[in-house]
Amino acid sequence: MMNEAHPGYTEGITAVYPGSFDPATNGHLDIIRRGAGAFGRLIVAVGINAGKNPLFSASERVQLLSEACADLPNVAITTFDGLLVKFARQQGAKVILKGLRAVSDFEYEFQMALANRRLAPDVETMFMMTSAEHLYLSSSLVKEIARLQGDISVLVPENVEVRLKERLLVQSVAPLGKSEEPGV
Numbered sequence: 001m002m003n004e005a006h007p008g009y010t011e012g013i014t015a016v017y018p019g020s021f022d023p024a025t026n027g028h029l030d031i032i033r034r035g036a037g038a039f040g041r042l043i044v045a046v047g048i049n050a051g052k053n054p055l056f057s058a059s060e061r062v063q064l065l066s067e068a069c070a071d072l073p074n075v076a077i078t079t080f081d082g083l084l085v086k087f088a089r090q091q092g093a094k095v096i097l098k099g100l101r102a103v104s105d106f107e108y109e110f111q112m113a114l115a116n117r118r119l120a121p122d123v124e125t126m127f128m129m130t131s132a133e134h135l136y137l138s139s140s141l142v143k144e145i146a147r148l149q150g151d152i153s154v155l156v157p158e159n160v161e162v163r164l165k166e167r168l169l170v171q172s173v174a175p176l177g178k179s180e181e182p183g184v
């Protein structure tokens, strides 16, 4: 996006938007769309965090995000492992973009931002306030509502709704831990 006061100021800046995205919600998509408008290039980075026992594998999460962001030409979706700031530097990104919901997000995000700045002072963490309608939204909440057969159609993109319902159906037939596929 062109900044009229400083033409070209943000258009060359690459930002990384990291997260688990297990799965992506409309809150994530809101930050991605606004981030794509604010930066020249936005890399959505799906963290491979084995300890979290995700519902969707990293490649599935990338696939779901890629489908939901298909109309955004300056957005790339990929996975990352290890230190976020190292990944950001490898990508030539000057900015780590994070979404902030409520006050409860602040302490954790503030700690991460300070740690990341200590590790890489050249990479700036920037926060974008979530839109009001997504203040309460999280991937965990979406999964819980879906498991209890609540309506998630206004909480996630359509492709995520479909895949989430399929995944939970598979899980109800083959309970967690019985499958050999990661995330299934």
Ligand code: PNS
Pocket (backbone or CB within 6 Å): 018, 019, 020, 021, 047, 049, 082, 083, 084, 085, 111, 112, 113, 115, 116
């Ligand atoms: O959506 P989440 O679960 O809040 O995403 C967390 C994520 C992936 C952004 C965070 O775990 C992360 O940055 N992991 C990379 C490891 C790292 O760099 N740790 C040091 C940060 S202080």
